[in-house]
Amino acid sequence: MTHDDSLAARFALAQTAARAAGAHALALFHDRASLTIETKHDALDMVSRADREAEDVIRAMVSEAFPEDGFLGEEGGAQPGTSGLTWVIDPIDGTVPFVSGLPHWCVAIGIQSEQATEVGVVYQPILDEMFTARRGAGAALNGVALRISPTTRLTNSLTGIGANHRAIPEHVAGVCCKLMAQGGMFYRNGSGALMLASVAAGRLGGYYEPHMHPWDCLAGLLLVREAGGQTLPMPDGASLAEGGEVLAAAPAVWPDLAAITGHS
Structure with a gap:
């Protein structure tokens, strides 16, 4: 084989x-x-x-x-x-x-x-x-x-936001405030994997979570990349199991969302 x-x-x-x-x-x-x-x-x-x-x-x-x-x-x-x-x-x-x-x-x-x-x-x-x-x-x-639409923008789509006990509340609130100040709107449903899949399907413009374990996000991150979106890389090797910060977005959403989350 x-x-x-x-x-x-x-x-x-x-x-x-x-x-x-x-x-x-x-x-x-x-x-x-x-x-x-x-x-x-x-x-x-x-x-x-x-x-x-x-x-x-x-x-x-x-x-x-x-x-x-x-x-x-x-x-x-x-x-x-x-x-x-x-x-x-x-x-x-x-x-x-x-x-x-x-x-x-x-x-x-x-x-x-x-x-x-x-x-x-x-x-x-x-x-x-x-x-x-x-x-x-x-x-x-x-x-x-x-295939993610090139017309998807921060201002004409929803941005998924995730948080858990590892997140600093003030940081997550700050991201939401900056997002709204730039004309965007946040969305949360409690499943990071499903929200990442929704980015790949064009239902969300992007997704951000300060920390995710690999089992929550690896599949979704691949979906976004293969549908034409951009993502931050996950740690690899021995540090993979520790997880990390997750950012994924449509190409035209990426610059704005990256700036909002400190990755410009």
Whole structure:
């Protein structure tokens, strides 16, 4: 099997696994009363058995097909592999919307080589929307190619803003104030992966979050780049698991949003 064939097989499996994990999570979404909700760092940093079981679905499918691959998951942590490829998984990105009965959650899967993110899949089960990307081969939504419009500007689109317990409130508020002062408007739905996919689909003009873990953003960042947008790079190598600052935008939005967030 060639390298391209190997990645193509994993690309197909990532979509199948995301759909299977999404179906499992969706069943539990409709039976939320049965879930015991736990917290991590604060009251809004939630996890439930839905997160763990959805990640288990993905890990089991990948382990059977590609036992030599590594994992980096939000719930299950890191598991080294020998193939040079690592599956970076967030089984439910947007757990707070999920447990609150809101539709803004998704399954996010990235496949990382030693050089870059090779595959990105973001699946939104409620709308049955499958966002996909392969490095150098473009991005798509349900099989239809995505290309960000050159007419998208800061002033004629919404900008997604993310924040969590690692963010400095005054910094996030300052970004929102500067955005509005320049004629833009912020948007937040609780799922960074889904908002990044929305940038790729042209539904948002850009997205900013002071810090994201790789399982939350690698797939979405690849989607944006392959749809013709710009992003800040994620750390690589040993520092990948630590995550970092995320900025992604349509080409004509990038200069303004970069200046607002201190990257001009």
